[in-house]
Amino acid sequence: MMMKNWLRKHPEVRTIRVAAADLNGQPRGKRVPTRFADKVVEDGTRFPLSVLNLDIWGEDIDDSPLVFDSGDADGVLKPTERGFMPMPWLEAPTALLPIWMFREDGRPYDGDPRHALRSVVERFKALGLTPVVAMEMEFFLIDDSGRNLQVPVSPRSGKRRKAAETLSIRALDAFDTFFTDLYDACEEMDIPADTAISEAGLGQFEINLMHCDDALRAADDAWLFKMLVKGMARKHGFAASFMAKPYEDYAGSGLHTHFSLIDKDGKNVFDDGGPKGTDMLRHAVAGCMRAMHDSTLIFAPHWNSYDRMVPGAHAPTGICWAYENRTSAIRIPSGSHKARRLEHRVAGGDVNPYLLLAAILGAALTGIEDQLEPPAPITGNAYALDLPRIPDTWGVAIDAFDNSDIMKRIFSPEMIRNFVLTKRQELFYMDELTPDERVVIYLDTV
Missing domain, CATH: 3.30.590.10 (Glutamine synthetase/guanido kinase, catalytic domain)
Incomplete structure (x- = not known):
């Protein structure tokens, strides 16, 4: 509820970014219109497990079992405790929502560096x-x-x-x-x-x-x-x-x-x-x-x-x-x-x-x-x-x-x-x- 309240207190924000840290610390995620933010907060978002395991150029790892061997399966990304925050370096009012990755059955994804620290x-x-x-x-x-x-x-x-x-x-x-x-x-x-x-x-x-x-x-x-x-x-x-x-x-x-x-x-x-x-x-x-x-x-x-x-x-x-x-x-x-x-x-x-x-x-x-x-x-x-x-x-x-x-x-x-x-x-x-x-x-x- 607190996350939703933050957006309601900042009606000037028109878009959000949802982002997780990959192994190199690069933010990986999506741009989402604010009107769909509630869905992200409640259900999370999805992208492939392999996205947190890209190289410094943003390319797939050639021999990674996360890519073709497994059909490039999705993980489920949920908001961290941090919640929404502004992105003051952008011209348009924008909010960032940090997220981290879980497997389909709810288990933490061991390839997520934030989960490595949590452990x-x-x-x-x-x-x-x-x-x-x-x-x-x-x-x-x-x-x-x-x-x-x-x-x-x-x-x-x-x-x-x-x-x-x-x-x-x-x-x-x-x-x-x-x-x-x-x-x-x-x-x-x-x-x-x-x-x-x-x-x-x-x-x-x-x-x-x-x-x-x-x-x-x-x-x-x-x-x-x-x-x-x-x-x-x-x-x-x-x-x-x-x-x-x-x-x-x-x-x-x-x-x-x-x-x-x-x-x-x-x-x-x-x-x-x-x-x-x-x-x-x-x-x-x-x-x-x-x-x-x-x-x-x-x-x-x-x-x-x-x-x-x-x-x-x-x-x-x-x-x-x-x-x-x-x-x-x-x-x-x-x-x-x-x-x-x-x-x-x-x-x-x-x-x-x-x-x-x-x-x-x-x-x-x-x-x-x-x-x-x-x-x-x-x-x-x-x-x-x-x-x-x-x-x-x-x-x-x-x-x-x-x-x-x-x-x-x-x-x-x-x-x-x-x-x-x-x-x-x-x-x-x-x-x-x-x-x-x-x-x-x-x-x-x-």
Whole structure:
């Protein structure tokens, strides 16, 4: 009823979009006239199961059993708890209705990334634990109108400043109109956007999404935020991209994830009253470290992802953890012991937020279940240490994910199969392209 009431309170909305996230985080769905919205809310909509398993070009996976072998059968897509929200980057008043996929008999479809995260969250719930999640969203503003990518002209100064400006107020003010509209849109869409800063890359910025005790909602926020930023940038005459590394000579974009766990009484189970954290914190760290090599494909899902993961470029390359050390893959931030948490720093901005949280939280859960102990935390520069390495090529990451026993404890067999088939197909076709052609593909998609 609340969903129907939203539309009735917004009579200016004439069309809606219904959209689900595919394995690459691409919105897939339909445009529906508002007068048929009640039917979508009550009965859902339908499209093939294979639609959530398309490659980055939007093409079927050649050897997928979801396509011809099964007659390309339909799934049933139902609204998520999020309900309707405006799409402020479009000219015409339009509402978005996020949906997720179920099988004909009502079972969740295991190939839907949102269900992958739901499954992990339910396992925490069975232990009386709730993840509290916050995400840092890095992206680039880009003028892609010419042959070469460059920072857009500032609407305020009319100038194009070709330099990285870390934590520069001037860089933020140069695009004040864009950021003002972006924050207004976040308010309209109920996306908890907090602090904005300029980052180390050319035209690169970061906006933090506030912590949330609903991991599904946190992933929704990140997915919707990416959609919003890209759409709003185009409305302002330039592009925004979350691709991992658009410029060879500048740092790439990460998506750092912070999380803690609270028990039924609302107590942070990582908090021991001091700076070190509890046994459960260490078990979670150990689980994340054990799974890191095999889950790299989730954190770095595209060809361009691996251009970011090189030593000295603000992206982790070794599997390690540390207290208050940004060269490590897992960082335990300082500050109030009440907010003791784990920061996972491996993922690029180009990830699917649902699979990202499923991989991180699922790995931590296995460490807690097994009461795993991590090695000693590192000190100093992680790049200078002899550490187990995170895969630095796409092919190695695909094989590691495909052959992993630990991934089978986190993801369903169908999800593993679908993701691997997708990435092998993309690797095959990306190998035929030039670097510039790859950038064109990734710029607007990821």
